[in-house]
Amino acid sequence: MSRAFIREAEPTEPRCPGCDAPGEQVGPATLKAHLPLADSAALGERAFYCVASGCRTAYFNGWGVSVPADRMTATAYPKDPAGPLCPCFGVTVEEVLADARAGHKERVKDLMERSRGPEARCVERCPDGQPCLPRVLRLFRESFQTP
Ligand SMILES: [Zn+2]
Known part of the structure; x- marks a missing residue:
């Protein structure tokens, strides 16, 4: 599958609702390891992580669902600069x-x-x-x- 085809199939990458930055795409294994089950289920199979340290949003998807960083079960740099x-x-x-x-x-x-x-x-x-x-x-x- 060519890259051009992928771009056509998914025209817009969602941006973080908290800071408008693009996120890192993450899958269910990552979501389940960092969020309560209800939150990872709400995000679905394809979500994004916002790495911005000043932004309160952790995960979001292309359908307007987002989960704040304070619901994460563990912290990490750079979201938590001391993590x-x-x-x-x-x-x-x-x-x-x-x-x-x-x-x-x-x-x-x-x-x-x-x-x-x-x-x-x-x-x-x-x-x-x-x-x-x-x-x-x-x-x-x-x-x-x-x-
Ligand atoms: Zn953000």
Whole structure:
């Protein structure tokens, strides 16, 4: 199936009703892991997650259903700036920044190893259903200082 066909079939991507940003598309596995059953059921099979930290909306779909972030069963960065950057391994922004500024690569290297194994369950554990490693690496690289 070509990309052009997909675009024709779904002409408009819904935008977050709270902040008008486009969301990350998520499936039922992600929704069920982060919301009470009634909320994930109301959103259906295809919903979107708003990653904006200042926005109170967490999930929404193309039919006007939205669920606020305070109904989520677990928090994560960047919705909660103090929440885990990587819910699979519990790594926080603070830890990654501290390592980067001190020039310590051990934790990130360890994470790269472990992210290939069965502990990495990003589809369920990350609220946007996306792999958490690229987020960790981006933050680490941006702040890395040679000691
Ligand atoms: Zn939003």
